[in-house]
Amino acid sequence: MMGQLPEPPVVALRSVRKAYPLRGGKERLALADVTFEVARGEFACVVGPSGAGKTTLLRCLAGLAMPTSGTVEFEGTPLRRVPAGVGVVFQDYGRSLFPWLTVRGNVDLALKARGVARDARPARIAGVLASVGLADAGRSYPWQLSGGMQQRVAIARALACRPDLLLMDEPFASVDAQTRFGLEDLILRVRDEFGVTVVFVTHDIDEAVYLADRVIVLSASPGVVSEVIDIALQRPRDQVTTKRDETFAAYREHLLGLVMSHKTTPILRQRLTRRPARRPGHRLPAQDLVYPRA
Numbered sequence: 001m002m003g004q005l006p007e008p009p010v011v012a013l014r015s016v017r018k019a020y021p022l023r024g025g026k027e028r029l030a031l032a033d034v035t036f037e038v039a040r041g042e043f044a045c046v047v048g049p050s051g052a053g054k055t056t057l058l059r060c061l062a063g064l065a066m067p068t069s070g071t072v073e074f075e076g077t078p079l080r081r082v083p084a085g086v087g088v089v090f091q092d093y094g095r096s097l098f099p100w101l102t103v104r105g106n107v108d109l110a111l112k113a114r115g116v117a118r119d120a121r122p123a124r125i126a127g128v129l130a131s132v133g134l135a136d137a138g139r140s141y142p143w144q145l146s147g148g149m150q151q152r153v154a155i156a157r158a159l160a161c162r163p164d165l166l167l168m169d170e171p172f173a174s175v176d177a178q179t180r181f182g183l184e185d186l187i188l189r190v191r192d193e194f195g196v197t198v199v200f201v202t203h204d205i206d207e208a209v210y211l212a213d214r215v216i217v218l219s220a221s222p223g224v225v226s227e228v229i230d231i232a233l234q235r236p237r238d239q240v241t242t243k244r245d246e247t248f249a250a251y252r253e254h255l256l257g258l259v260m261s262h263k264t265t266p267i268l269r270q271r272l273t274r275r276p277a278r279r280p281g282h283r284l285p286a287q288d289l290v291y292p293r294a
């Protein structure tokens with residue numbers, strides 16, 4: 001009896017290159033030979049210096065931009081357009097919500113666009129609003145809500161369509177620190193509740209380590225994958241307990257060294273003992289990050 005074939009990754013990039021045309025037949029290369037995949041149920045964060053092509057990468061994953069060469073696959077099929085199984089949450093919640101529609105109306109519009117039956121929509125809207133802590137805000141308008149609450153509406157709208165893949169482009173960058181911590185915990189909780197795979201772009205290294213199962217590090221422009229790091233921190237995670245863990249600090253220092261100087265910092269070399277040699281695209285498991293005690 002033949003065994004079952006392994007499940008394909010939810011999303012995979014194979015030698016993706018993305019260039020934007022310029023005048024005079026020239027081009028600006030944003031991504032160069034990017035290859036990685038994200039398994040079902042995984043929470044993957046993408047970090048890198050400014051201009052590394054993180055947003056371009058997310059647009060390719062969403063089907064909003066086609067790569068110049070290489071392939072993007074969604075659930076084993078080459079991506080040619082925006083698939084029904086992908087939800088996107090953008091950084092600028094103020095522009096992604098329709099101010100003339102209520103909170104309930106914003107979520108309903110997404111369901112209507114996806115062809116969800118009218119009689120099935122009210123229960124689904126109520127469910128996702130409750131999941132993001134907005135059960136009583138359905139009749140409010142976005143402009144009546146705080147920034148953090150508006151971003152919760154955007155998350156609810158994406159989750160209402162029950163996506164297999166949720167793409168998030170620096171979604172918490174525009175809110176204050178306290179609100180950001182609450183939204184980080186919210187997205188971890190709804191990830192578990194809805195069983196959705198998440199690819200999350202961020203500039204915040206602490207946020208990436210706190211949220212992720214894996215962190216994908218892009219180099220300076222043109223972006224390539226310089227390293228993929230498994231984050232083996234205990235779940236469920238806690239803003240205080242997790243972030244004071246010595247292993248959390250080790251991951252943070254290593255990632256900062258990669259993003260800011262594209263190499264391990266001298267301080268980190270004194271604190272971290274790494275058994276395998278680093279090579280592009282190599283995963284660095286937790287057991288290979290040793291944070292010695294004094």
